[in-house]
Amino acid sequence: MFPYPSGMLHMGHVRVYTISDTLARFRKMLGYDVIHPMGWDAFGLPAENAAMERGIHPVDWTISNISSMKKQMERILADFDWDREVTTCNPDYYKWTQYLFLQMYKARLAYQKEAIVNWDPVDQTVLANEQVDSDGRSWRSGAKVERRKLKQWFFKITDFAESLLNDLDLLDKWPDHVKQMQRNWIGKSKGAEFDFIVASKRSEFIVKVFTSRPDTIFGVQYLAISIDHPLLSEKWLPQNTCSQVLQFVEKIRQQQLFELNDVNIGQGMHTGVFAKHPITGISIPVYVTSYVVPDYGTGALMGVPAHDERDWEFVKANHIISEENIKRVIMPVIQDNTTLYSNKVFTSRGILTAECGQYAGLSSDDAEKAIVEDAQKTGYGRWSVQYRLRDWLISRQRYWGTPIPVIHCAKCDVVPVPESELPILLPTNVTFSGRGGSPLKQVQEWLNCKCPKCQGPAIRDTDTMDTFVDSSWYFMRYADSKNSNQPFCSKKASNLLPVDVYIGGIEHANLHLLYSRFFTKFMFKQGMYTLKGDTTEPGQDEPFKQLVTQAHPNKPIQISTGITPVVSFEKMSKSKYNGVDPETTINNYGADATRLHILFKAPVSEVLEWEDASIIGMQRWIARVWRLVENVSEKISEKISEKVSEKVSEKVSEKVPSANNYSPNFDLSILSKEDKETYRIINVTIKEVTADYKNSTFNTAVSSLIKLTNHLTSISPLQNDNASKNSIVDSPIYEHGVKTLVKMMAPMAPSIGEELWEILNQHTTSVFEELWPEVDTECLSANEVTCVVQINGKMRFSIMIPSTILQDNLSIEKLILESENGKKWIGKMNADKKIKKIIHASGGKI
Ligand code: ANZ
Ligand code: ZN
Numbered sequence: 001m002f003p004y005p006s007g008m009l010h011m012g013h014v015r016v017y018t019i020s021d022t023l024a025r026f027r028k029m030l031g032y033d034v035i036h037p038m039g040w041d042a043f044g045l046p047a048e049n050a051a052m053e054r055g056i057h058p059v060d061w062t063i064s065n066i067s068s069m070k071k072q073m074e075r076i077l078a079d080f081d082w083d084r085e086v087t088t089c090n091p092d093y094y095k096w097t098q099y100l101f102l103q104m105y106k107a108r109l110a111y112q113k114e115a116i117v118n119w120d121p122v123d124q125t126v127l128a129n130e131q132v133d134s135d136g137r138s139w140r141s142g143a144k145v146e147r148r149k150l151k152q153w154f155f156k157i158t159d160f161a162e163s164l165l166n167d168l169d170l171l172d173k174w175p176d177h178v179k180q181m182q183r184n185w186i187g188k189s190k191g192a193e194f195d196f197i198v199a200s201k202r203s204e205f206i207v208k209v210f211t212s213r214p215d216t217i218f219g220v221q222y223l224a225i226s227i228d229h230p231l232l233s234e235k236w237l238p239q240n241t242c243s244q245v246l247q248f249v250e251k252i253r254q255q256q257l258f259e260l261n262d263v264n265i266g267q268g269m270h271t272g273v274f275a276k277h278p279i280t281g282i283s284i285p286v287y288v289t290s291y292v293v294p295d296y297g298t299g300a301l302m303g304v305p306a307h308d309e310r311d312w313e314f315v316k317a318n319h320i321i322s323e324e325n326i327k328r329v330i331m332p333v334i335q336d337n338t339t340l341y342s343n344k345v346f347t348s349r350g351i352l353t354a355e356c357g358q359y360a361g362l363s364s365d366d367a368e369k370a371i372v373e374d375a376q377k378t379g380y381g382r383w384s385v386q387y388r389l390r391d392w393l394i395s396r397q398r399y400w401g402t403p404i405p406v407i408h409c410a411k412c413d414v415v416p417v418p419e420s421e422l423p424i425l426l427p428t429n430v431t432f433s434g435r436g437g438s439p440l441k442q443v444q445e446w447l448n449c450k451c452p453k454c455q456g457p458a459i460r461d462t463d464t465m466d467t468f469v470d471s472s473w474y475f476m477r478y479a480d481s482k483n484s485n486q487p488f489c490s491k492k493a494s495n496l497l498p499v500d501v502y503i504g505g506i507e508h509a510n511l512h513l514l515y516s517r518f519f520t521k522f523m524f525k526q527g528m529y530t531l532k533g534d535t536t537e538p539g540q541d542e543p544f545k546q547l548v549t550q551a552h553p554n555k556p557i558q559i560s561t562g563i564t565p566v567v568s569f570e571k572m573s574k575s576k577y578n579g580v581d582p583e584t585t586i587n588n589y590g591a592d593a594t595r596l597h598i599l600f601k602a603p604v605s606e607v608l609e610w611e612d613a614s615i616i617g618m619q620r621w622i623a624r625v626w627r628l629v630e631n632v633s634e635k636i637s638e639k640i641s642e643k644v645s646e647k648v649s650e651k652v653s654e655k656v657p658s659a660n661n662y663s664p665n666f667d668l669s670i671l672s673k674e675d676k677e678t679y680r681i682i683n684v685t686i687k688e689v690t691a692d693y694k695n696s697t698f699n700t701a702v703s704s705l706i707k708l709t710n711h712l713t714s715i716s717p718l719q720n721d722n723a724s725k726n727s728i729v730d731s732p733i734y735e736h737g738v739k740t741l742v743k744m745m746a747p748m749a750p751s752i753g754e755e756l757w758e759i760l761n762q763h764t765t766s767v768f769e770e771l772w773p774e775v776d777t778e779c780l781s782a783n784e785v786t787c788v789v790q791i792n793g794k795m796r797f798s799i800m801i802p803s804t805i806l807q808d809n810l811s812i813e814k815l816i817l818e819s820e821n822g823k824k825w826i827g828k829m830n831a832d833k834k835i836k837k838i839i840h841a842s843g844g845k846i
Pocket of ligand 1: 189190210211216291292293296297298301302303304307308
């Protein structure tokens with residue numbers, strides 16, 4: 001995920017880009033053709049705020065931030081493909097964002113609607129539902145959001161609700177909790193719609209309700225409508241209650257309690273209106289209340305206090321029906337627990353009671369089918385599917401964004417800008433007053449234009465797009481970032497998409513990741529790119545094959561709604577970890593140790609608690625590896641001076657994956673026992689570390705490499721300076737082990753990796769030109785294990801046992817008894833000292 005150019009790389013960024021850089025370097029060493037691109041999510045409010053606070057133009061602020069963040073990225077040794085760089089505020093990029101808007105418009109997926117919207121009074125702009133948390137606060141400013149009625153542009157993401165939901169099942173490399181958050185956010189609900197008629201002298205009004213429990217229709221005791229419901233007009237409200245009701249509605253509107261999952265049921269008021277029950281004909285009172293969400297379902301519900309918890313709370317809180325008058329229409333299948341049934345709301349499915357006319361005695365399932373089918377025949381109801389997902393509101397009344405390419409003409413109404421006139425450039429000579437409305441409204445020479453249709457005077461749309469539009473397709477632009485004729489060449493995109501690995505924070509689960517899926521599905525449908533193989537195969541139109549997310553501290557997520565409370569990702573959080581300045585850490589410990597620490601301290605999906613103390617551990621490890629390398633390099637240079645004329649090293653620079661690249665220059669059959677064991681340990685490490693890299697479990701990769709370091713150190717001359725110094729350092733296995741270690745740590749710690757490789761190879765190659773070591777699978781299991789022998793509870797000696805006979809107790813005994821030490825210790829036993837019992841205890845692991 002590309003960053004917002006705030007000017008400062010924080011630890012959250014450093015973590016994401018360390019992970020991606022490590023993966024990219026690893027994959028390159030595996031022989032893959034890797035694209036590791038980077039760009040800037042460069043539109044957005046902070047630039048505008050900086051302009052207001054400090055008098056810097058957003059363009060200048062953004063450009064200078066980008067250049068300082070680029071330097072910081074270099075300092076963390078991130079190796080990005082800068083030639084593919086994408087900056088969303090550059091006209092050569094936003095031209096194509098505007099183009100995509102026009103494609104949406106043509107496909108009738110971009111439309112304007114007068115809507116009650118979330119208005120952020122601090123940032124002075126409208127927000128999408130996804131940008132308001134469950135507490136009714138702006139995701140960015142934290143301000144309590146107000147509701148206003150404004151004409152706004154929307155993208156019809158709801159047209160894709162079904163495939164956005166179903167295709168989640170195909171994303172097998174996405175974390176389950178992210179998929180679950182999207183499922184909840186899309187919120188598919190199956191049920192039925194029923195018509196309740198309100199009759200007056202002259203005409204009738206139909207109140208449609210959506211219910212997920214059609215089987216409870218006989219339990220309806222009131223209807224509840226939202227404060228935006230069309231019934232709330234002087235035409236329909238009785239004279240004696242009308243003004244009182246409208247006042248109440250205004251009061252609620254100010255209180256802003258609209259969440260579907262709001263625990264606070266709130267107040268309600270009888271409208272004075274009654275509706276007719278479609279089956280029984282009974283007169284049902286209609287209430288207006290805040291717990292009915294205006295734009296969910298039909299904005300009205302049938303109140304069934306006996307079987308719905310919120311309805312139960314509502315009638316109690318507002319003293320609408322006394323408890324003994326609550327009408328129960330569903331009973332439990334097993335009725336031994338009568339108290340459960342008589343005192344509390346019963347929300348499970350069950351059997352319909354005698355109150356339910358011809359449907360009495362049916363199970364909930366059967367009753368639902370029968371009731372809705374009958375309703376369909378008679379016309380008062382029908383099956384219905386609802387989504388919680390709303391259309392995406394993209395208008396922002398701000399300056400620093402992609403201008404919406406639309407012209408308003410008094411004669412022709414809304415006219416899209418012709419594609420040939422794109423981009424509609426943002427004017428630069430604007431003043432930032434900070435007092436509401438877009439600064440674009442003040443730029444007369446930009447605002448006034450000719451209508452493309454009738455050539456008459458017209459004005460431009462002064463809204464800009466939500467910056468989440470810019471970021472919904474930038475990853476596709478990487479495929480062809482310099483294309484000036486189209487968003488990207490279809491062939492190039494078809495070759496590269498979808499993105500193999502996408503890495504970023506979990507806070508985007510319902511925003512960026514959902515919008516990107518929507519854009520991808522749209523663009524795929526438009527035929528802007530195709531994939532190899534069958535294009536009708538589901539899941540081809542998904543943007544990201546694998547998603548790796550990290551949790552950030554202080555960023556709790558409500559799993560049921562997927563909403564992230566207040567803290568925004570570009571804002572410096574006060575948490576321990578985000579408060580750590582990467583620059584300082586790199587100055588103090590170096591980029592390699594910083595990177596290793598990030599990867600080692602926590603699995604990628606978990607919160608990283610920063611701890612300076614444990615960085616030192618990584619520094620020490622680096623120093624130990626360095627010492628190993630120096631041992632080897634001394635020997636190598638000796639060898640070189642001995643055989644001046646001989647070829648120094650065989651370069652493996654051509655990247656031809658060879659099955660044998662592990663194979664060092666030595667004959668395994670003549671190795672000593674110790675060398676064989678070292679060789680085995682090297683191979684076990686290769687196997688584990690490779691799997692860890694593939695699974696992005698870098699923390700365990702680091703531990704395995706540390707273990708290998710320990711082993712190599714234990715046999716190195718530093719530890720054994722008298723005896724075997726020469727033999728071991730001379731051993732090609734030792735050198736092989738050190739080289740393999742350096743190669744495998746290099747993607748995580750690239751600068752030390754490169755440095756050590758240079759030393760080891762006499763400056764001949766770059767470690768990143770090397771192929772990743774392969775496992776010699778035949779050598780993975782130990783040939784021999786050490787067997788410790790105790791006699792009468794005392795440790796006496798040890799002996800090597802071939803691992804092939806480990807299961808064979810008799811052979812082990814024989815080996816022990818026939819060994820030198822065996823003869824010495826056990827052979828002493830005679831007639832009066834006999835072996836009574838042999839206990840063979842295996843430690844399990846070889
Ligand atoms: C009667 C009923 C009886 C209900 C019962 C539930 C249980 P989901 O599942 O989330 O789709 N409802 C309908 N429209 C609503 C709105 N605009 N705002 C708030 N609540 C609304 O929820 C559907 C259920 O939520 C509907 O089914 C309705 O209450 C309520 F035993 O109808 B039910
Ligand atoms: Zn016109």
